[in-house]
Amino acid sequence: MALSPYQQLEQEFRRLHAFRGALSLLRWDAAVMMPRGSADVRGEQLAALETEHHALLTTPKVARLLERAEAGASQLGDWPRANLREMRRQRDHAIAVPPSLVARLAKATSRAEVYWVEARKAGDFKLFAPHLEEVVHLVRDKAALLGQARGLAPYDALVEVYTPGISTADIDTIFKALSRKLPGLIHEAIALQAERPLLPVAGKFTVARQRQLAVEVLKAMGFPFDRGRLDESEHPFTEGVPGDIRVTTRFDVGDPFSGLLGAVHETGHALYDLGLPLEWRDQPVGRDRGLALEESQSLLFEMNLCRSRAFVRYLRPLLEKYLQVSGPEWQEDILFRHLIHVRRSQIRMDADELTYPVHIMLRYELEKRILDGALAVADLPEAWNESLEQRLGLRPVNDVEGCLQDIHWAVGHFGYFPSYALGAVIAGQFNEALRAARPALDEEIAAGSLAGVLEWLRDNVHGVGARLPVKDLILHATGKPLTASAYLRYLETKYLEAP
Amino acid sequence: MALSPYQQLEQEFRRLHAFRGALSLLRWDAAVMMPRGSADVRGEQLAALETEHHALLTTPKVARLLERAEAGASQLGDWPRANLREMRRQRDHAIAVPPSLVARLAKATSRAEVYWVEARKAGDFKLFAPHLEEVVHLVRDKAALLGQARGLAPYDALVEVYTPGISTADIDTIFKALSRKLPGLIHEAIALQAERPLLPVAGKFTVARQRQLAVEVLKAMGFPFDRGRLDESEHPFTEGVPGDIRVTTRFDVGDPFSGLLGAVHETGHALYDLGLPLEWRDQPVGRDRGLALEESQSLLFEMNLCRSRAFVRYLRPLLEKYLQVSGPEWQEDILFRHLIHVRRSQIRMDADELTYPVHIMLRYELEKRILDGALAVADLPEAWNESLEQRLGLRPVNDVEGCLQDIHWAVGHFGYFPSYALGAVIAGQFNEALRAARPALDEEIAAGSLAGVLEWLRDNVHGVGARLPVKDLILHATGKPLTASAYLRYLETKYLEAP
Numbered sequence: 001m002a003l004s005p006y007q008q009l010e011q012e013f014r015r016l017h018a019f020r021g022a023l024s025l026l027r028w029d030a031a032v033m034m035p036r037g038s039a040d041v042r043g044e045q046l047a048a049l050e051t052e053h054h055a056l057l058t059t060p061k062v063a064r065l066l067e068r069a070e071a072g073a074s075q076l077g078d079w080p081r082a083n084l085r086e087m088r089r090q091r092d093h094a095i096a097v098p099p100s101l102v103a104r105l106a107k108a109t110s111r112a113e114v115y116w117v118e119a120r121k122a123g124d125f126k127l128f129a130p131h132l133e134e135v136v137h138l139v140r141d142k143a144a145l146l147g148q149a150r151g152l153a154p155y156d157a158l159v160e161v162y163t164p165g166i167s168t169a170d171i172d173t174i175f176k177a178l179s180r181k182l183p184g185l186i187h188e189a190i191a192l193q194a195e196r197p198l199l200p201v202a203g204k205f206t207v208a209r210q211r212q213l214a215v216e217v218l219k220a221m222g223f224p225f226d227r228g229r230l231d232e233s234e235h236p237f238t239e240g241v242p243g244d245i246r247v248t249t250r251f252d253v254g255d256p257f258s259g260l261l262g263a264v265h266e267t268g269h270a271l272y273d274l275g276l277p278l279e280w281r282d283q284p285v286g287r288d289r290g291l292a293l294e295e296s297q298s299l300l301f302e303m304n305l306c307r308s309r310a311f312v313r314y315l316r317p318l319l320e321k322y323l324q325v326s327g328p329e330w331q332e333d334i335l336f337r338h339l340i341h342v343r344r345s346q347i348r349m350d351a352d353e354l355t356y357p358v359h360i361m362l363r364y365e366l367e368k369r370i371l372d373g374a375l376a377v378a379d380l381p382e383a384w385n386e387s388l389e390q391r392l393g394l395r396p397v398n399d400v401e402g403c404l405q406d407i408h409w410a411v412g413h414f415g416y417f418p419s420y421a422l423g424a425v426i427a428g429q430f431n432e433a434l435r436a437a438r439p440a441l442d443e444e445i446a447a448g449s450l451a452g453v454l455e456w457l458r459d460n461v462h463g464v465g466a467r468l469p470v471k472d473l474i475l476h477a478t479g480k481p482l483t484a485s486a487y488l489r490y491l492e493t494k495y496l497e498a499p
Numbered sequence: 500m501a502l503s504p505y506q507q508l509e510q511e512f513r514r515l516h517a518f519r520g521a522l523s524l525l526r527w528d529a530a531v532m533m534p535r536g537s538a539d540v541r542g543e544q545l546a547a548l549e550t551e552h553h554a555l556l557t558t559p560k561v562a563r564l565l566e567r568a569e570a571g572a573s574q575l576g577d578w579p580r581a582n583l584r585e586m587r588r589q590r591d592h593a594i595a596v597p598p599s600l601v602a603r604l605a606k607a608t609s610r611a612e613v614y615w616v617e618a619r620k621a622g623d624f625k626l627f628a629p630h631l632e633e634v635v636h637l638v639r640d641k642a643a644l645l646g647q648a649r650g651l652a653p654y655d656a657l658v659e660v661y662t663p664g665i666s667t668a669d670i671d672t673i674f675k676a677l678s679r680k681l682p683g684l685i686h687e688a689i690a691l692q693a694e695r696p697l698l699p700v701a702g703k704f705t706v707a708r709q710r711q712l713a714v715e716v717l718k719a720m721g722f723p724f725d726r727g728r729l730d731e732s733e734h735p736f737t738e739g740v741p742g743d744i745r746v747t748t749r750f751d752v753g754d755p756f757s758g759l760l761g762a763v764h765e766t767g768h769a770l771y772d773l774g775l776p777l778e779w780r781d782q783p784v785g786r787d788r789g790l791a792l793e794e795s796q797s798l799l800f801e802m803n804l805c806r807s808r809a810f811v812r813y814l815r816p817l818l819e820k821y822l823q824v825s826g827p828e829w830q831e832d833i834l835f836r837h838l839i840h841v842r843r844s845q846i847r848m849d850a851d852e853l854t855y856p857v858h859i860m861l862r863y864e865l866e867k868r869i870l871d872g873a874l875a876v877a878d879l880p881e882a883w884n885e886s887l888e889q890r891l892g893l894r895p896v897n898d899v900e901g902c903l904q905d906i907h908w909a910v911g912h913f914g915y916f917p918s919y920a921l922g923a924v925i926a927g928q929f930n931e932a933l934r935a936a937r938p939a940l941d942e943e944i945a946a947g948s949l950a951g952v953l954e955w956l957r958d959n960v961h962g963v964g965a966r967l968p969v970k971d972l973i974l975h976a977t978g979k980p981l982t983a984s985a986y987l988r989y990l991e992t993k994y995l996e997a998p
Contacts, residue, residue, distance in 0.1 A: 014543075015547050015550075015551075017543075018543045018544045018546070018547030018548070019544075019547060019548070019551075021540060021543070021544045022521060022525060022544045022547070022548055025524070025525060025528060025544070026521060026524060029524060029528065033532065033728070034743065035723075035724065035725055035726050035727055035728055035743060036725055037723070037725040037726040037742075038726050038742055038743035040742065041520060041740060041742035041743045042743065044513075044516075044517045044520070044781075045517045045518075045520045045521045045524070047517070048514050048517030048518060048521070049517070049518070049521055049548075051514075052514075052518075052551060052555075056551075224534075224536070225534065226534055226535055226536040227534050227536040227537050228534055229532070229534055241540060243536075243537055243539065243540035244533065244534060244537035244540045244541065282543075
């Protein structure tokens with residue numbers, strides 16, 4: 001029997017899924033295994049596969065099949081109809097930006113990245129400015145084209161690339177609530193923590209031992225080592241597809257927590273990918289529901305579940321077992337304080353849970369103003385420094401510690417930053433619902449049993465895939481619309497609780 | 500300015516080259532890094548990329564461009580013209596076999612492989628026979644179609660897939676010469692070696708130390724660790740492309756030589772790939788000149804250069820340094836005897852340099868008879884056992900040690916076996932020419948300097964790429980047509996020399 005247009009589309013997207021998996025492996029290998037001199041060869045391979053992926057997605061055949069399938073969409077069930085909607089979105093995105101603009105962006109961003117590195121070395125923003133200007137110019141064009149294709153305002157169209165279903169209006173509402181509460185919360189938490197001094201954690205913790213510890217914790221989380229790997233790389237990341245998922249972290253021999261929590265964070269991503277609906281795993285509807293939700297999964301594990309008293313109770317004997325630690329600084333109370341220590345920093349990557357969203361809101365404000373032309377690239381350093389001073393009471397000592405610290409804008413990732421803070425907010429809301437559903441969660445965590453968490457997430461979040469728009473998914477999982485309330489309640493309880 | 504048809508073809512094949520590199524990395528990862536449960540996912544990725552590679556190669560556009568470029572071929576220089584010839588061969592091969600037959604072969608061989616494993620477990624050829632029959636049937640169709648497309652006899656067309664430029668007539672001539680000389684040579688060598696007893700090499704040599712030793716030897720050979728890797732896998736192999744080349748070996752803690760010589764063998768392949776003409780590296784003419792020549796490069800290093808007195812002189816201090824060996828069994832003379840020990844075996848993989856070609860000639864004879872119908876699959880075990888008894892005076896105790904020992908036929912690789920023995924013959928001829936050009940070669944090797952070898956190979960073999968047909972390449976490199984003479988002279992000197 002001949003395949004229906006919808007079934008033919010499934011075949012096409014199955015092939016695209018295999019391409020995505022291959023591309024992911026090429027990137028993983030480049031960061032973890034590849035000889036250092038081979039970047040040129042890998043670049044050619046990635047470009048060839050990406051070009052082909054784009055070509056397969058934008059053929060007239062796919063366009064015709066989409067139109068025919070959409071005409072008969074009312075005959076389809078929930079999942080296929082949602083699948084069709086995601087196919088359409090992918091294809092609209094791919095076709096909206098002409099190859100010539102893609103090529104110019106690729107060229108401009110790779111040049112901008114080089115000059116970003118140079119400017120950081122020289123401590124001179126001016127070296128970077130003209131190249132960032134060029135990138136901004138092209139991203140503006142891209143945003144306008146994407147917006148036209150999707151019926152969205154330009155910045156909203158950029159956000160949709162990373163986190164479909166969240167608008168600037170949503171972000172503004174949430175960030176307003178955060179802006180109102182966080183400064184006071186940060187102030188109070190720091191004052192409170194000053195009354196309870198930290199003991200420094202010192203020692204040399206070999207990578208081999210930290211790795212064994214991380215493997216045990218990841219196993220407790222449910223990471224499947226027969227279908228996944230843990231490796232080391234410059235920056236932690238997750239690559240792969242369900243069925244072959246690979247997380248990395250970076251171990252610091254002077255710090256027993258950063259490598260472990262990096263691995264935990266990435267495993268949050270991996271577990272999400274692994275929990276996606278198996279029967280749709282090679283289709284668009286079987287994918288994650290965008291970056292903010294991805295980040296909610298990694299942060300839920302790293303921040304809400306593992307930077308907790310209960311987790312410290314589970315972790316402490318493991319630290320003794322694998323790292324042979326002993327002494328007063330390894331008491332549960334002290335360790336917990338260590339893991340939730342709040343400190344104002346100029347650097348986003350060094351920020352703690354409480355100050356992190358402030359860094360994001362600063363970037364969100366600035367990138368919107370740059371894109372709509374209200375802020376000139378040349379004026380970025382001063383605007384950055386002023387904004388940070390207003391928000392955190394700090395002024396960067398130089399631009400390397402200021403507006404040159406992140407690579408995102410150099411590589412054209414505008415609309416990406418909000419997902420980090422949205423992820424934290426969503427994690428807070430999931431955390432509240434999860435704890436309501438499992439009142440004994442802290443005992444479970446303290447016993448090293450995270451199976452219940454995973455079960456709840458699979459039922460309520462992971463298993464939905466991309467069938468629902470993100471806000472519907474959150475409503476469906478938590479019984480409440482997306483707001484910052486649960487997140488702020490969680491922060492208040494955690495950081496202002498009685499000593 | 501518009502690109503000429505030939506230039507457009509170069510663009511198309513550049514893309515195909517990137518696909519080949521990506522496919523190679525996917526295979527490398529599957530054998531070295533992939534979690535054991537992820538084979539299904541990798542299978543889908545490989546199939547998708549292979550299908551796309553095939554589709555890109557067989558588009559009508561490529562056919563049209565080839566015709567137009569061939570019409571103007573007289574205007575092209577040597578290299579582009581040879582490139583065009585190789586493009587044509589690749590495309591003819593790809594188009595000759597219809598996708599339906601490719602799919603049936605894929606299915607039949609993957610089933611046959613399963614039953615090959617089962618038959619080996621059960622020690623029962625009959626479990627495998629019907630599936631081999633099916634594979635033979637399909638390979639016959641494939642051979643006929645390839646032969647039609649290339650104007651060759653069916654079996655010649657299969658050989659051309661692996662080693663273009665060598666015909667059955669060439670193989671027959673060479674194998675006749677080997678058949679005449681080898682039995683006596685084996686007999687004499689074994690008798691001679693019996694007079695000079697071996698001392699057993701015993702000990703436990705950790706993988707980490709064997710690895711360090713192998714790395715030092717590979718560096719002496721010129722393997723570029725900044726653009727390549729050495730890893731471990733079940734069977735040694737080489738994957739990758741010039742610019743990112745990866746060899747593997749398998750270390751045996753009870754045997755300090757097998758892992759090292761496996762790595763040396765694979766590095767012979769890698770150095771060939773690395774020496775291919777850089778400016779043509781992403782074009783068909785910039786590729787290796789087929790399997791027999793590939794094998795000549797790995798065997799030249801493993802057999803001719805490293806299983807030698809001179810190499811033992813270089814190796815012995817390294818064995819002391821890395822493996823801390825001492826005792827009479829580690830004397831140069833004893834070690835050399837160990838490395839060239841001749842022993843009749845039923846198993847090809849266990850065979851030494853001198854008896855190995857006998858195993859190949861047996862398979863060559865049988866696979867031709869199976870394909871042309873003179874030998875029924877059901878009669879294979881008896882034919883195998885008789886042939887081995889005639890050739891080596893051994894009779895396999897069962898089919899697992901007999902006609903079930905190799906995977907090649909199960910996976911449809913007919914026409915492949917001859918390249919192993921041809922590689923040894925070609926290596927023998929290169930070895931003679933190389934030693935004539937570098938009279939002090941043994942001193943160089945003993946001093947651990949293989950730079951001169953590599954220089955000669957690059958000038959005379961590697962740098963030619965696929966510009967010349969293989970027999971012309973050998974004539975060009977050695978001044979003599981391809982025959983078995985130099986190889987037989989080399990074996991006689993090595994195995995019958997005065998004690």
